[in-house]
Structure formats: C-alpha cells, structure tokens
Amino acid sequence: MTLRYLLLHRSDAFWTLLLVAAVLLGALVPSNDYYLNLMVLTLLYAGLASAWNIVGGMAGQFSLGHTAFVGIGAYTSTVLLNYAGISPWLGMLVGAAFSMLLAVVIAFPTFRMRGVFFAMATLAFSETVRILLIYSRKFVDLPYGLSIDFQPGLARMVFEDRASYVWLAGGYLALVLAAAFVLSRSFMGFYLRAIRDNEDAAEATGVPVRRYKLLALLLSAAFSSIGGTLMAQYVMYIEPGTVFTVALSVDLALMSILGGVGTLAGPVLGAAIALPFREFLVEAFGDAASGTHLVVYGLLLIVIVVLLPQGLLGGARSLRERIAARGRRSAGAQPKTGEQ
Amino acid sequence: MNDFIQLLVSGILLGGVYALCALGLNLIFGVAKVVNFAHGEFLMLGMYAGYWLMRGTGINPYYGAPLVGAAFFVLGLLFYWCLMRFTIYKPEMTQVFATLGLGIALQNLALLLWGGDYRTVQVMPAGAESVEFLGITVSANRLVAFCFAMSILAAVVLFLRLTFLGRAIEAISQDISAARLMGIDPGRIFLLTFGLGIGLTGIAGAVLVPSFYAFPSVGTFFVLVAFVVVVLGGLASVPGTVIGGLVLGVMESFTGFFSPDLKEATHFVLLILLLALRPHGLFGVKGAEKEALK
Numbered sequence: 001m002t003l004r005y006l007l008l009h010r011s012d013a014f015w016t017l018l019l020v021a022a023v024l025l026g027a028l029v030p031s032n033d034y035y036l037n038l039m040v041l042t043l044l045y046a047g048l049a050s051a052w053n054i055v056g057g058m059a060g061q062f063s064l065g066h067t068a069f070v071g072i073g074a075y076t077s078t079v080l081l082n083y084a085g086i087s088p089w090l091g092m093l094v095g096a097a098f099s100m101l102l103a104v105v106i107a108f109p110t111f112r113m114r115g116v117f118f119a120m121a122t123l124a125f126s127e128t129v130r131i132l133l134i135y136s137r138k139f140v141d142l143p144y145g146l147s148i149d150f151q152p153g154l155a156r157m158v159f160e161d162r163a164s165y166v167w168l169a170g171g172y173l174a175l176v177l178a179a180a181f182v183l184s185r186s187f188m189g190f191y192l193r194a195i196r197d198n199e200d201a202a203e204a205t206g207v208p209v210r211r212y213k214l215l216a217l218l219l220s221a222a223f224s225s226i227g228g229t230l231m232a233q234y235v236m237y238i239e240p241g242t243v244f245t246v247a248l249s250v251d252l253a254l255m256s257i258l259g260g261v262g263t264l265a266g267p268v269l270g271a272a273i274a275l276p277f278r279e280f281l282v283e284a285f286g287d288a289a290s291g292t293h294l295v296v297y298g299l300l301l302i303v304i305v306v307l308l309p310q311g312l313l314g315g316a317r318s319l320r321e322r323i324a325a326r327g328r329r330s331a332g333a334q335p336k337t338g339e340q
Numbered sequence: 341m342n343d344f345i346q347l348l349v350s351g352i353l354l355g356g357v358y359a360l361c362a363l364g365l366n367l368i369f370g371v372a373k374v375v376n377f378a379h380g381e382f383l384m385l386g387m388y389a390g391y392w393l394m395r396g397t398g399i400n401p402y403y404g405a406p407l408v409g410a411a412f413f414v415l416g417l418l419f420y421w422c423l424m425r426f427t428i429y430k431p432e433m434t435q436v437f438a439t440l441g442l443g444i445a446l447q448n449l450a451l452l453l454w455g456g457d458y459r460t461v462q463v464m465p466a467g468a469e470s471v472e473f474l475g476i477t478v479s480a481n482r483l484v485a486f487c488f489a490m491s492i493l494a495a496v497v498l499f500l501r502l503t504f505l506g507r508a509i510e511a512i513s514q515d516i517s518a519a520r521l522m523g524i525d526p527g528r529i530f531l532l533t534f535g536l537g538i539g540l541t542g543i544a545g546a547v548l549v550p551s552f553y554a555f556p557s558v559g560t561f562f563v564l565v566a567f568v569v570v571v572l573g574g575l576a577s578v579p580g581t582v583i584g585g586l587v588l589g590v591m592e593s594f595t596g597f598f599s600p601d602l603k604e605a606t607h608f609v610l611l612i613l614l615l616a617l618r619p620h621g622l623f624g625v626k627g628a629e630k631e632a633l634k
Contacts, residue, residue, distance in 0.1 A: 062433055109616030115432050116375045120567055121615045124608040127564065131605040138601070246560070250440055257437065291448035291556075298445030305437040306426050 016177060016265040036162035042275045043169035044231055049255040049267035050176045051223035056253060057262035058184060059216045060196025062115070064249045065106070065122030068129040069099040069221045071243040073228025075133070078146045078238055081156065088157040092229035099225035102129070103217045111213055114199070123246060130244040145239030148232065157233045165234055172230055173268070176223050180264055183219070192216055196262070258304055260313030269312060346476050347593045353482040355589020357548065359582045360489035361562055362569035363496065364541035370576030371513040371533040374424060374435050378443035379566055380559025382538055384450060386412060386545015387554035393546070394461040401546045402463065402484055412542025413535045420534035428530065443559065450556040458553040481551035488547045489585075492540065497578050509533060513576050561604075568611045 048070065055061050076098055077091030086094075110121045136142070152160045159165055183189050191212045194202040203209045232238045251274075259270030281293035308315045365379045376382075389408045390401035399407070423442065427435045463481070470477050500506035511519040512529045520526060545554075552558070565588065573584025588607070596603045 062436070109612050113615055116436060117615050119433075119436055120375070120571075121612050124564065124567075124611045128605050128608040128612075131602070131608070135601045135605070247444075250437075250444075254437065257433075291451035294448035295445045295452060298441045298443070298448065301441030301444065302423065302438045305434050305441070306423070306430075309430055309434050 016181075016268060033162060036166060038276055038279055040162060040165045040169050040234060042271055043166065043173045044227060044234065045251070045255060045275050046268040046271035047169065047173040047176045047230075048224055048227040049252045049259075049271050050173065050180055050264075051220050051227060052252040053256045053262065053267045054180055054183065054223070055213075055216045055220040057256055057266065058180070058189065058196065059192040059213055060262075061213060061217070062119045062253065063122040063217075063220075064119045064246065064253065065124075065126035066220070066224050066252055067244055067246065067248040068102060068126035069224035070228035070231065070248060071126075071129070071133075071238075071240070072099045072102065073225030074232035074238045074243045075146070075228075076225075077229040078148060078232045079142075081148065082146060087155045088229055088233055089155070092226045095229055096222040096225040099221040100218045103221035104214070107210075107214045107217055111210055123249070126244065126246065126249060130240050133244065134240055145237060146232075147238075148236040150236065157230075158236075169230060169234070172227060176227075177264060177268070179219065179223065183216075184264065188212060188215065193262075254301060254304075257311055258308075260311030263311075263313050266311055266313050273312075342475060343597075347597055348590060349476050349478060350482070351590030351593030352586055353478060353486045353589070354593060355586035356486035356489040356582075357482065357544075357551075357585075358565055358569050358589050359573075359585025360485075360492060360544040360547065361541070362566040362573075362581050362585060363493060363578070364537035364539075364544070365563075365566045366570045366573075366576065366578070366581050367496075367540070368533055368537040369570065371509055372424070372428065372530045374428070374439070375432075376537075377436060377439040377563065378446060378559075379439075379541065380561070380563030381443045381446035381450075382412070382415075382541045382559075383545045383548075383562050383566075384554065384556065384559040385415075385446065386542035387549045387552070387558065388450060388454065388459075388545075389542060390546030390549040391459050391461055391554050394463070394549075400463050401461065401549055402488070405488065405543045405546045408546040409539045409543040413539035415542070416535040416538025417531060419538055420531050424534060425527070425530070443563075447556050447559060454556070456556060458555045459549075460553050461550055463550045479551060485547045485551060488543075490582075492543065493578065493582055496540070500578065505532070564607060564611070568607050568614070571611060571614045 048066075052063065052066050056063055056066075073092060073095035076095035077088040080086040080091040080094060081088055106122065106125050110118055110125070113121055134144075137144070148158065150158060152158050157168075159168075183192075191202070191207050194205070194207055195209055195213060199209060228243060231243070235242075255270035255274050256267045257270070258274055259266030259268065278293070278297060281296055285292035285296065310318065361383060364382070365376055368374055368376055386408060389411065390404065393399050393404045393408065394401055397404075401408070419442075423438060424435070427438050471480050471483060500510055508519070508524045509529055509532070511522065511524060512526055512533075516526055519529075569581060569584040569588055571584075572580075572587060573582065574580030588610070591606065591610070592603055595606045
C-alpha cells in the first residue's frame with residue numbers, strides 16, 4: 001500500500017528510494033576503506049543538502065547560513081561528550097534544540113527579506129556566530145579545535161569499522177528524506193510551495209507565510225544540526241575553520257541546485273555526483289598545487305548554474321517535455337503531409 | 341578628548357577607503373541589479389596587481405592606479421561578456437552562484453599562482469609613514485588612500501551627472517524599459533557598467549595594498565564590508581556609498597578601540613539590522629531592494 005502510494009504519486013519519491021537503496025546496497029559490497037569513506041561523506045552531505053532543501057528548495061528561501069546550524073550541532077555534542085561525558089545521541093538533540101533557538105532568532109530579522117538579501121543576511125548571521133564562538137574562547141577555556149577520543153562504543157557513537165558509519169549516515173539521510181517526503185505531501189508542503197512561487201499571492205490567499213517559513217527553518221535547522229553532530233563523530237576533529245565555513249553553506253546549496261532544487265531526489269543526486277567528483281578533483285590535481293581543484297570546482301559551479309539552473313532533474317524534465325512535444329508534432333504532422 | 345578625535349579621524353580615513361571598495365559593487369548593483377559575490381576577489385586581484393606592479397617595474401601603486409584601473413576595465417568587460425550576460429535575465433540565484441563560483445575560482449587561482457603569503461609594499465620613505473597634525477597621528481598611506489577615494493568618488497558622481505553616457509547609466513538604473521524606449525541599449529550599458537565597476541574595484545585594490553596585506557582570501561573580508569557599506573548608504577546611490585563608508589569606518593574605529601575582537605561581528609550585526617529595518621539604506625531609492633528581485 002505504502003509502496004504503491006510512493007510509486008503512484010510521484011516518480012520523484014521513487015527515484016529517491018532507488019538512489020538511496022543503490023547507495024546502501026553498495027555499502028554491503030566493497031570493504032575498501034576509500035569507497036566506504038566516500039560513501040559515508042556522500043550520505044552525510046546528501047542528508048545535509050536535503051535538510052537545506054526543506055527551507056532552501058521547498059520554501060524557496062536561499063539560505064547561505066546553514067553552516068551555523070551544522071557547526072552548532074558539531075560543537076554542542078562534542079563539548080558535551082568531551083567535558084561532561086554525555087552521549088552524542090543525547091548531545092545531538094541538545095544541539096538541535098540550540099540550532100532551533102538560533103533559527104528563531106534568525107527568523108525575526110531575515111524573514112522580511114527576499115532573494116539575494118535573505119542570502120546575504122543569513123551569510124552574515126553564520127559569520128557572526130563563528131566570530132562569537134572564537135571570541136568566547138576568551139572567557140571559557142576552549143581550545144581552537146576539539147577532537148574526539150577514539151574509544152569505540154555505541155553510546156559514544158564511535159565505531160571501529162567504517163561500514164557502521166555508512167549505516168549511521170544512511171539512517172540519517174533516510175530520516176531527513178522521510179520528513180521531507182511527509183512534509184511535501186502534507187498541506188504544509190503546499191503552503192511552502194505557494195510561498196516559494198509567489199509570497200505576496202500566498203499571503204493574500206491567507207497562508208500564514210511567516211509561521212510556515214519559520215516551521216520550515218526550524219525543521220531544516222534541527223536536521224542540519226544533527227548532521228553536524230554525525231560529521232563531528234565521523235571526522236573526530238572539529239574547528240571553526242571546518243564546521244563554520246561559508247564554503248559548507250555554499251556546498252549544500254550547490255548540491256541541491258545541481259540535482260534540482262525543491263525535489264526530494266535532487267539534493268541526494270547532487271551530493272552523489274558532487275562529492276565523489278570533488279574527491280576525484282582533489283586526487284587528480286591535489287599534488288599539482290594547493291587550490292587547483294577548487295579553481296576547477298568554482299568554474300564548474302558557474303557552468304552548472306548557467307547551463308542547468310533547474311538542476312539535472314529539471315533539465316531532464318524539460319528535455320523529456322521537448323521530446324514529447326516533438327513526438328506530438330511529428331505525429332500530428334504526418335497525416336497532413338500524406339505520402340512520403 | 342584627544343583620543344576621541346584621533347579615533348574619529350582614523351575612522352573617517354578608513355571609511356573613505358571602504359567607500360572606494362564598495363563603489364564598484366554599488367555601481368554594478370544599481371545598474372544591472374547584480375549582487376557580485378566575487379567583488380572581494382576582484383579587489384584582491386587589484387591588490388595583487390598593485391603589488392606586482394611595484395615589484396615588477398618599481399611603479400608606485402599610487403601612480404600606477406590608472407594603469408591598474410585600465411586593465412581592470414578590460415577585465416570587467418570580459419567578466420560581463422563571458423559570464424554575466426548569460427545570467428542577466430535569469431533567476432537571481434543563478435547570479436549569486438555564478439559570482440560565488442567565480443569568487444572561489446579566483447581566490448584559489450591566486451593561491452595557486454602566488455601562494456598564501458601575506459604581501460605588502462613599502463611606498464612611503466622611512467620616517468614618513470605617519471603624519472602628525474595638531475597632536476593627531478594618521479598613517480600617511482591611509483591619508484593618500486583617502487584622498488584617492490574622495491577624488492575618484494567625486495569624479496564618478498560628476499561623470500554620472502554631467503556626461504551623456506553617465507546619464508544613460510542613471511536612466512537604465514532607474515527604469516530599464518523607459519530607458520530602452522529612449523533608445524538606450526541596456527546590453528551596452530551593462531557592459532560599460534561592469535567595466536567601470538571592476539575598473540574602480542581594481543583601483544581600490546591597488547590603492548589599498550600599501551596599507552593592507554594582500555593574500556588570497558582577503559576578499560572575503562572586504563566583500564562583507566562592501567555589502568554593509570552599500571546597504572548602509574543606499575542601493576544604487578553613489579553619495580550614499582560615501583556616507584555609508586564613513587559611518588562604517590568611524591564605527592569600526594570605535595568598536596576596535598573598545599573590543600578589537602568584535603570588530604568584524606559589529607559589521608555583520610549592522611548588516612542584518614539594516615537589511616531588516618531599512619533595506620533601501622539611508623539614502624537609497626526606496627524599493628530599490630525589491631527591484632533586484634525580478
């Protein structure tokens with residue numbers, strides 16, 4: 001029943017499930033550390049990009065400040081683990097709560113803005129959080145970077161084998177996607193789409209625009225924060241320079257754009273392409289000189305947004321439509337031309 | 341009291357430089373409604389241009405500024421011709437990510453070519469680095485940069501007000517369809533504006549290099565400063581840019597005096613507050629921020 005519902009209602013959900021299943025099945029096959037590492041990162045970023053997509057894609061609010069939520073998640077759980085011995089399973093919820101608190105603070109001034117201005121303001125917000133965090137080291141005895149001791153254990157969310165991390169990140173992605181799926185099918189999803197397409201019209205129709213934007217941001221913040229905790233647990237070393245960078249925010253948005261903004265499968269597809277591709281670039285150009293792979297990455301970013309502003313899924317759809325239109329035209333044209 | 345005046349003066353000098361940094365951004369934004377996220381990287385390239393000009397030929401960046409400006413004018417034309425013209429009528433996020441991508445590429449290109457070292461040039465003769473006047477000490481480099489900034493800003497205002505081309509630019513920035521009906525080709529004006537904007541940014545960078553260090557990621561600092569100045573002073577308003585720069589410079593000088601670590605945070609908080617409360621800025625045209633959303 002459920003499966004039929006998924007298959008019938010939109011191919012989007014189908015492709016998402018297929019993609020996730022393919023990735024997770026892949027986890028069973030190789031025991032190669034390199035592939036497993038890539039897989040964990042891909043799943044993690046797919047989850048983070050999907051979380052970004054809730055507010056960035058579905059509601060059309062292009063945030064460039066999600067690194068703040070990721071960073072808060074990473075820092076909260078790690079500080080709690082290192083200094084109070086609290087399990088990251090609990091810590092990630094505390095981090096999510098903090099992120100949602102920040103989301104409320106962010107929502108007030110930024111929700112009046114649109115487009116580029118919203119992007120600029122969220123970027124400024126995340127930078128403010130970063131600076132305040134670095135500044136707070138004056139008052140509390142916090143080192144610049146935090147590392148997690150390697151003591152495997154389920155309660156500490158530290159595992160000996162990478163395959164466990166694949167399941168952890170896969171479970172996270174599944175959770176975010178499930179939430180996004182339910183959301184997109186609920187009335188709230190329709191509200192968000194209405195806001196994205198025309199905020200004034202939505203407001204005039206009686207959609208409580210601010211409330212639903214806030215709800216979307218809260219959800220997105222909470223999931224991003226949980227992803228941040230998982231990232232800290234996997235990388236085992238965090239510092240403001242890695243979890244609080246604008247580059248991370250850009251990455252998340254980019255992956256969604258690459259796949260197709262606002263769709264369920266888009267961010268997953270985007271992450272599944274962008275991340276391995278970047279790893280490939282690092283490997284191909286990493287020895288040449290520092291920065292080469294990022295030059296290529298930046299140029300590709302330009303090419304992608306200029307040529308495929310709707311992402312791969314959007315591009316595929318318009319191609320399909322064009323082919324269908326051509327088919328219709330030639331089907332309609334043949335009887336008229338008569339013999340050939 | 342003396343401290344106060346000292347802070348005020350150094351803030352004003354810094355503010356003039358900030359205004360110059362933001363001018364190119366505001367010009368392009370005002371006319372083509374493009375928020376150039378690669379602006380900081382063009383400024384960074386300008387700083388390197390000034391640096392290498394001095395190292396290569398011995399020409400002082402202050403004298404070489406017109407040269408850098410001319411080169412960057414061409415760079416701006418290329419920037420529009422090769423990239424931005426494909427994004428101009430697209431959704432605004434295309435522009436954001438295209439310019440962000442260019443910024444990433446340029447920043448890492450600089451890292452690739454010149455490494456991560458902090459570079460600066462010594463232009464003032466030893467002993468003349470600072471000027472004292474009525475008990476107030478100011479850095480000579482800042483003073484020169486400030487004079488540069490003010491004369492260039494004045495020149496731009498005159499250009500926009502007095503020449504036919506300048507008026508065409510203003511017309512396009514005010515109402516593109518009406519301007520088109522008057523026989524102005526928007527594509528050409530956009531091209532010219534990008535050339536001018538990037539050219540001015542190059543000059544700003546070259547003038548900065550004796551008083552600020554040049555390094556590949558210096559642009560990320562300046563781009564946010566430039567955003568604050570533009571939003572503070574008003575979108576699409578050159579005089580507003582001057583005021584915005586001065587206000588920000590003075591503010592930074594004072595917060596820097598009381599708590600240096602929070603200097604940058606005040607920029608961001610100011611930016612957020614401004615965007616929320618007065619998005620068209622102190623002197624900007626009301627509704628200019630909505631104009632960018634089409």
